[in-house]
Amino acid sequence: ETGVTQTPRHLVMGMTNKKSLKCEQHLGHNAMYWYKQSAKKPLELMFVYSLEERVENNSVPSRFSPECPNSSHLFLHLHTLQPEDSALYLCASSQERAYEQYFGPGTRLTVT
Amino acid sequence: KNEVEQSPQNLTAQEGEFITINCSYSVGISALHWLQQHPGGGIVSLFMLSSGKKKHGRLIATINIQEKHSSLHITASHPRDSAVYICAVSPDSNYQLIWGAGTKLIIKP
Numbered sequence: 001e002t003g004v005t006q007t008p009r010h011l012v013m014g015m016t017n018k019k020s021l022k023c024e025q026h027l028g029h030n031a032m033y034w035y036k037q038s039a040k041k042p043l044e045l046m047f048v049y050s051l052e053e054r055v056e057n058n059s060v061p062s063r064f065s066p067e068c069p070n071s072s073h074l075f076l077h078l079h080t081l082q083p084e085d086s087a088l089y090l091c092a093s094s095q096e097r098a099y100e101q102y103f104g105p106g107t108r109l110t111v112t
Numbered sequence: 113k114n115e116v117e118q119s120p121q122n123l124t125a126q127e128g129e130f131i132t133i134n135c136s137y138s139v140g141i142s143a144l145h146w147l148q149q150h151p152g153g154g155i156v157s158l159f160m161l162s163s164g165k166k167k168h169g170r171l172i173a174t175i176n177i178q179e180k181h182s183s184l185h186i187t188a189s190h191p192r193d194s195a196v197y198i199c200a201v202s203p204d205s206n207y208q209l210i211w212g213a214g215t216k217l218i219i220k221p
Contacts, residue, residue: 042211088153100160106153
């Protein structure tokens with residue numbers, strides 16, 4: 001497996017469910033990102049991890065909870081989401097924070 | 113006004129046409145990125161540039177730092193070029209990318 005992978009690719013969940021999105025990078029990078037992409041809007045940066053430490057949290061509601069157990073893995077734990085949270089969630093990684101980012105295929109999330 | 117503006121928002125062209133997508137920005141930057149997003153969702157980095165011009169196959173990216181403007185050109189366009197093209201900048205002030213809204217390109221056979 002190469003590059004950045006994300007699972008699942010599609011997720012439908014009710015507002016009371018708890019689920020997790022997983023991202024794995026096989027590029028030896030030391031920075032990882034979560035982005036949200038809603039229809040017809042620019043990408044929104046949610047979280048940044050550098051060397052497994054969270055260095056950025058862009059006013060994201062607490063119903064989104066990131067976890068970075070090591071430099072290759074990043075999780076986004078979801079609970080009591082709202083329908084407006086339905087979007088494409090993209091993970092990316094880079095070698096140092098200012099460098100080119102490599103993206104995973106995304107998880108299409110639908111909250112019912 | 114957004115710090116990164118792309119034009120046009122949507123572009124439909126015939127196969128073989130020369131395509132130009134523009135990006136203007138209002139902040140000082142250390143680099144500008146062009147990325148491609150196919151309907152499946154995945155985003156691929158095409159170019160990262162801080163001056164001049166870069167070419168990869170049929171794709172050419174140029175940047176004019178003084179005018180704060182970049183263009184992405186596609187020569188001999190093909191239906192498989194149909195995608196959303198996104199411009200993003202790395203501002204001088206921090207490492208976070210500032211994203212444009214994207215240009216949706218459709219190439220008809």
